[in-house]
Amino acid sequence: MxxxxxxxxxxxxxxxxxxxxxxxxxxxxxxxxxxxxxxxxxxxxxxxxxxxxxxxxxxxxxxxxxxxxxxxxxxxxxxxxxxxxxxxxxxxxxxxxxxxxxxxxxxxxxxxxxxxxxxxxxxxxxxxxxxxxxxxxxxxxxxxTAQELRNAIYTGEWLTEAKKYFSKSQCPAYQIAGDYLSGSAIRQNYLETAIKWIADRDGIEIEDYMSRHQHDTNCNELWLYFQTVINWVKATFPNFRKKLMSGLDWGIYYNKYGSVAYDPKVLETRIVELIKDYQNNYITNQKGIYEYLLDGQEKHLNIRAFSPEIAESAYEQQNGICPKCGKHFKFEEMQADHITPWSKGGKTTPDNCQMLCADCNRRKSNI
Structure with missing residues (x-):
């Protein structure tokens, strides 16, 4: 050289x-x-x-x-x-x-x-x-950024067209979804997010998607897919909450749950309840509310566990007896459990706490 x-x-x-x-x-x-x-x-x-x-x-x-x-x-x-x-x-x-x-x-x-x-x-x-x-x-x-380096490799008409939609100040992606995206258009964050989502749909990596489409004459597939994702989000969760909704992986959620029929009114009622739970310290990850509503997995919410004081009080009230199997156990051999599951509205409060042995608690979790 x-x-x-x-x-x-x-x-x-x-x-x-x-x-x-x-x-x-x-x-x-x-x-x-x-x-x-x-x-x-x-x-x-x-x-x-x-x-x-x-x-x-x-x-x-x-x-x-x-x-x-x-x-x-x-x-x-x-x-x-x-x-x-x-x-x-x-x-x-x-x-x-x-x-x-x-x-x-x-x-x-x-x-x-x-x-x-x-x-x-x-x-x-x-x-x-x-x-x-x-x-x-x-x-x-x-x-x-990682996407700017990818742009150095996969240059071509497809990339030029994609940057018109995702990489300019006040670009179309910003106009319809700026509130839902994190980062900066001019630093290629919007473009990276859109490609990440559609690549996930196809079960491939960002680099694979760019490589496959490098010599396309347009980016219509990417732009139409992106619009579909944003329209789905707005229809499913019509009440926008920037603090909670900005920067979430909406395309990944759409790929998994976009074909499921949700009732926006029911979802909104549950969102309000979950926000109150966060304010009352029953859950610790407010950003996980939307993913939880889509897949039902409580791990997204970081549900606050029962305090040792609540667990000890429940153990004393039960006299160390597991209500499921009827056997006696030492305190350290038992686990605090929600009587009414948290996913069904049960709270992390003393009146909803029971102590189960490890085997019974595991079997209940697997039901």
Missing amino acids: KIELHEISVRDVTKGYIDSAENGVVGYDGKLNIRPAFQREFIYKDKQRDEVIRTIKKKFPLNVMYWVKDDSGNYELLDGQQRTISVCQYVSGDFSIDHLYFHNLTETEQQQILDYPLMIYICEGTDKEKLDWFKIINIAGEQL
Whole structure:
């Protein structure tokens, strides 16, 4: 693999700068792809963006950047997208610093910025060599997410289309499901979640799904599936509670229980009861309410166990006799049990506690 250091001026890098939905983000007179498929969206905050320009104005050195040269003689920006876009946007007049746009500067000040040399390593080699190099330099910079790294491998028209739905600020996925999702669209969290859900439906891993569909011309299957999941959630649980519902694996739930007919009114009544149970410390995991309602497994709720005081009181009232088998046991040989099962509305209160021997409690749990 060949790697060489070049000095390329701001003037040359910003020449022909375009940022559009149709043509992507390009510069260097159309020869530099500033945002290849594996790159994240522009995430610099204003302060970070402004500091790039102030560094150039003061003639201080910026960190080196990395480009990859392809077989056609064009380039992809491998590392330094945020700095490059900051410079291009300022020269294009997209923002001001200290109330001064680029066009407000004196000619001398403008020339000083345009003549500023950017230090750029240009790499040539095989796809595998470039990807290996990319992973190495990523360690030193701001870490890419797992999905951003996947995007570097499974590039193509399918990924480009999928990013339109899941990877932009105010993207369609955000519009219909932003409250139900965690993370950030521009950091690829929405895209990762959607692929995770549909891959689970197919019984495969995220990488397998992306590999199978890499060369598809559209992402209709993924987008339609995602909409179906969100519509199912909204119909099944129409009363939205952000604290409880945001970030849950709704697609995984849909894959398992989407064909079951639930009564939203009945579910809502139970949700209200379960929230009260949480407030009364009968359950300790409020986020598990929805999964519990779908599969009935109490483990999702982390039901609070009977206190030692309640258990000892029940043991004394029973005189150490197990009410199931009628045999006497020592206290440590018995287990506190809900007389009316918690799943059927039984509470973790003294009047609903009984002490069973281990065998009887195990048999009851298996019924």
